[in-house]
Amino acid sequence: MAVEYALLGLLSSEPRHGYDLAREFGQDTPLGEVVHLEHSMLYAHLKRLEGAGHIVATVEPQDARPPRRVFSLTAEGRAALDAWLASPVEHTRDLRLEFLLKLYTARTQSAALAAALIAAQEAVCARFVNSLTAQRDAESDPFRLLVLDMRLAQNRALLEWLQQASAAARDTDAPPTSEHNGAAA
Amino acid sequence: MAVEYALLGLLSSEPRHGYDLAREFGQDTPLGEVVHLEHSMLYAHLKRLEGAGHIVATVEPQDARPPRRVFSLTAEGRAALDAWLASPVEHTRDLRLEFLLKLYTARTQSAALAAALIAAQEAVCARFVNSLTAQRDAESDPFRLLVLDMRLAQNRALLEWLQQASAAARDTDAPPTSEHNGAAA
DNA sequence: TACAACATGTAAGCGGTTACATGATTCG
């Protein structure tokens, strides 16, 4: 699912064919760092997106090569992409894949969109940390305490990372106004 | 896979039948907190374990109820369980499910086994933190920096949790010798 | 009377991985 939205994101600036899209998920690429997508799966996703009306294909014949199927984002696809980029993920486990894909895609659209996404995710994460803290305080079983401590540790770390990413996004969004600014990478 | 080893762990002290094992994965149970196992899947796992020779079933007829199939751990099953409990998980993503199952099971066997498991996992985690740190230092792409920072945050948090769990396990293993001991929960 | 507990399973579908299939061109 998440990968399909990332594909919509890649098609949002210009139409591209399958093999070209595959290059975005190769070794030593930002997206390839997050998710490994085999050719077979990529074409399957494109087929699904086409069936859902999120993309449309036009065939470009080539001499001595199989014709390319060039995909473009439809209005429905654009709407689906925007909705996806506007909402944070619900579960902690989805941070490492789906949220990173959202973040990558949002950054290609605009710094403001990325900042809004991070802020929304921070809120979800903070709420969950509070919930876990309450559960922890009410727990007495030693093993369940271990489990809750683990989840707390993970979610607190993730929240701090989001806050740091938030700050970094602000720096990128609004470049330094002072001439004595040592921040920003 | 991981759940099947946890089932072997549940059978290590005494033979039990399927429906009885299912209770261990219900609401408000330590194992149910970690993994939700439907009846259908539980019986499927038992079938696989039986086929693999890790457990054997004896049928106990009951009047006016379906006969129980009571499962016992075989020598092969015991060996597989011991091997599983002796090895840490390789990937960070496996901590929240497989490692917690290992930890739960190890704790039912002996405090020493649990302590050894935690120590082994600490080593894996620490190595990965070092590897990530090195990658981070060599990275310049802003998005990949975000990804690496996220992984670092998660793995550092997990490592701290393991160290804390290690300390807690030691306390449980060897109760306080000093009368002025303020630690332990 | 209806629902939960007891006790066992089968079947269908879904998302994902792995392998297979085709066939020309270019580079080492």
Next chain:
DNA sequence: CGAATCATGTAACCGCTTACATGTTGTA
């Protein structure tokens, strides 16, 4: 001469989830 690149897909399998199937006993 073999390997990588270009360019598209199909087929099989695998683990997991959800729904379905059966039938009794005790409880609200």
